[in-house]
Amino acid sequence: MKNAFYAQSGGVTAVINASACGVIETARKHKDRIGKVYAGRNGIIGALTEELIDTSKESAAAIAALRHTPSGAFGSCRYKLKGIEEHKAQYERLIEVFKAHDIGYFFYNGGGDSADTCLKVSQLSEKMGYPIVAVHVPKTVDNDLPITDNCPGFGSVAKYIAVSTLEATFDVASMAKTSTKVFVLEVMGRHAGWIAAAGGMAASKEMDLPIVILFPEIAFDKAKFLAKVDAMVKKYGYCTAVVSEGVKDADGKFLSDQGLRDAFGHAQLGGVAPVIANIVKEGLGLKYHWGVADYLQRAARHIASKTDVAHAYATGKAAVELAIKGRNSVMPAIKRVSDKPYKWKIEVAELKNVANKEKFMPRDFITADGFGITEKCRRYLAPLILGEDYPPYKNGLPRYVRLKNVAVKKKLAEFNI
Amino acid sequence: MKNAFYAQSGGVTAVINASACGVIETARKHKDRIGKVYAGRNGIIGALTEELIDTSKESAAAIAALRHTPSGAFGSCRYKLKGIEEHKAQYERLIEVFKAHDIGYFFYNGGGDSADTCLKVSQLSEKMGYPIVAVHVPKTVDNDLPITDNCPGFGSVAKYIAVSTLEATFDVASMAKTSTKVFVLEVMGRHAGWIAAAGGMAASKEMDLPIVILFPEIAFDKAKFLAKVDAMVKKYGYCTAVVSEGVKDADGKFLSDQGLRDAFGHAQLGGVAPVIANIVKEGLGLKYHWGVADYLQRAARHIASKTDVAHAYATGKAAVELAIKGRNSVMPAIKRVSDKPYKWKIEVAELKNVANKEKFMPRDFITADGFGITEKCRRYLAPLILGEDYPPYKNGLPRYVRLKNVAVKKKLAEFNI
Secondary structure (H helix, E strand, O other): OEEEEEEEOOOOOOOHHHHHHHHHHHHHHOOOOEEEEEEEOOOHHHHHOOOEEEHHHOOHHHHHHHHHOOOOOOOOOOOOOOOOOOOHHHHHHHHHHHHHOOEEEEEEEEOHHHHHHHHHHHOHHHHHOOOOEEEEEEOOOOOOOOOOOOOOOHHHHHHHHHHHHHHHHHHHHHHOOOOOOEEEEEEOOOOOOHHHHHHHHHOOOOOOOOEEEEOOOOOEOHHHHHHHHHHHHHHHOOEEEEEEOOOEEOOOOEOOOOOOEOOOOOEOOOOHHHHHHHHHHHHHOOOEEEEEOOHHHHHOHHHOEHHHHHHHHHHHHHHHHHHHOOOOOEEEEEEEEEOOOOEEEEEEEEHHHOOOOOOOOOHHHEOOOOOOEOHHHHHHHHHHHOOEOOOOEEOOEEOOOOOOOOEOOOOOOOOOO | OEEEEEEEOOOOOOOHHHHHHHHHHHHHHOOOOEEEEEEEOOOHHHHHOOOEEEHHHOOHHHHHHHHHOOOOOOOOOOOOOOOOOOOHHHHHHHHHHHHHOOEEEEEEEEOHHHHHHHHHHHOHHHHHOOOOEEEEEEOOOOOOOOOOOOOOOHHHHHHHHHHHHHHHHHHHHHHOOOOOOEEEEEEOOOOOOHHHHHHHHHOOOOOOOOEEEEOOOOOEOHHHHHHHHHHHHHHHOOEEEEEEOOOEEOOOOEOOOOOOEOOOOOEOOOOHHHHHHHHHHHHHOOOEEEEEOOHHHHHOHHHOEHHHHHHHHHHHHHHHHHHHOOOOOEEEEEEEEEOOOOEEEEEEEEHHHOOOOOOOOOHHHEOOOOOOEOHHHHHHHHHHHOOEOOOOEEOOEEOOOOOOOOEOOOOOOOOOO
16 A cells, blocks of 8 residues: 655645645545555655655644635645656656655646646656556646646636626726726736636626726737727726736737836836736826736635635545546546536546646637627636635634644655755 | 715725615615605715716615625715815805705715715805705725724725735745745725735734735835845745835835836836835845735625624614714714624714824834734724625626616706816
8 A cells, every 4th residue: 555645836726725635535535545645845846855744644624624725735836847868866866755655646736837747757657667656636727728628726716806807897987987997907817818708707798897808819909909998988987907917919028028117227027907007098098096916816715616616626536536546647627518507527638638738718719809708708617606615714814724734754865956 | 854865985995885775774764754865976976966866766675785785886986075165156056956856964975085075065054054964974995084993994905905915825835935935915005004904914823924014104114124024034934015005215205106117218107016026026036926906905895894894884874863863064983892702883973073184003003113013903903804794696706786876857957067
């Protein structure tokens, strides 16, 4: 019987710990097959440096509380393994650590880059003779993994952005007569516009609201954008622009990259929201406000999507069940069975088909003018933001858990990564 | 029997409509004393332009739904009446509109400037012989009205900022090993640091978190700030800075006012968050992320404080009850009876003691180093963020109401404000 290694990678989300909960609770149910679950402190780095956390020291209640706790309970990392041929020493070290702690299962919880790391670890059996079963657990707010219908983490950001866009649009509508007429909200999405698209869900047939979306997939056209905002403000008196951080101009340059300098000539890093707000002010003379959701959007467990939490837990659980069956180099993927009522199941994706591929918004999810979402996109997004899954509260604040994170005693010499 | 006029003023909040709900539901219970409630479209402007909304056309269910709907259902305005002596024509117009629609009660829902407008209207009886009872309903996220222990609208922003700071701090803690070490969150509060203080509530004895607060009441000292951040990052590995938009340097200049120029030399309006983030980067070389909550914070009815909703409703209700008793020129104020368990009641404040006064953070609510909140501040804030009061949801989104807002037929000639 082998132990398991589990780690979190890349930008964390409101529900990545729900996947951790699914992994650990399921492993605990299969004590005949899996020994301890060791978590990597700060992702794969924990495996390389032998900084392992003994999750068996955590109570059942603490592990259960991971389901409603945002962020990465064991620490995450932005660190991509090179190929086995390029950096063999790292893989030898991984094997050394796995051997020392009798690790036979490897679960890596992350996005596209992490899937690539997991794929490389899954090749240790074949290429270096160390028997390991590596399963990737999908996670990314960017929703850009292929094969899976959606990525755990995205539904909750989508819900947060849809709710926030609705609320802020009600706000600007109230102020428009004598004050702000345009509200600009910057959201995440460097390459794919999935999160920005979610802003469009604030409006519906029953709730007609003027929302303009700027996608990274559509080159920014200043004149067209100003004409759109102008038309909306003329019709409604106000509007909201939901802007993806990754919006680029026709030359492919990020709009946020405006070469800002302060009064002393120092370079300043701004967001794209103030850039768009200035364009509105200069082009139309309208009063504006702008916001940048940044970490708030992906950490907002308080308004997580119930569907998303269920997906996150289920993929963690399925990863363990697949590993027990000996399925190496795979990822549990979410398969949509029907839109309405929403039904889904878990299927199995080969990791080689997942790693290093990005899924962008299909063009037919974006309206012809490039500023909105189509009915097809709404059908896709609607179930992902469905349901609320509130954390418990104490003294007015969510009771998020912090684990003890007891270190496993090191057995090996230091290793510099 | 006279009709009533009700209007919303200044920046809207997550719970100003709960006050509207309190006013209208209570007036409906006193049909023997108050006729119809006419709402001003866009605040006092609606009274001047005779743009009145007949709230009697709204169903009981629609009015009840105001309790869980953010923003200003009738539209708000930023418009301050001048003194009666300076601008007599405006007051004559108000009297003309009130006479035409048989209005004997005036309810104005706003902050300090609005209290001043309400005070002036309350003087119409005395100075111009028109019998009116004017009652102010307190509202402001800035929490800066005197006499009342707190202002409806503030508790919900405070809860939003406390929850968001907690969530974002968990996020940056997860990322700190290889990526972001400092998260900067800009919050509202041009003059008073009440909202920034709420960020400090994310940490507690049981939840030790490194949070630095920058208050507008404390002159920004770059060297001290960098030393504080450096110490926190050395101890915890990361930290969160909650920054009031109104932070000023020792010369009283807003930190957000950096004279930013784009590559073409155009002036750009930035927030204070990117300024602080740049200071951290240049001074300590640490990787950062920054967010600006802007309208999201004050519109966030989805995470409103139950205490705040109760206060907002109760002040609206009390305003009508005071008016029926003929109490002119007053404001229902919240009186704290005990901290723990939190008990409160409504008392009556004279409007002349409320208008045009600002309540700042007491110095003993801020720690000696100027970067945190004291136990005294915690005792004050704790009950204000207590309890959740979730709106109903449909299809993954809150079911916020939009009223029919049926116009009352005009009887008078146009009036240019």
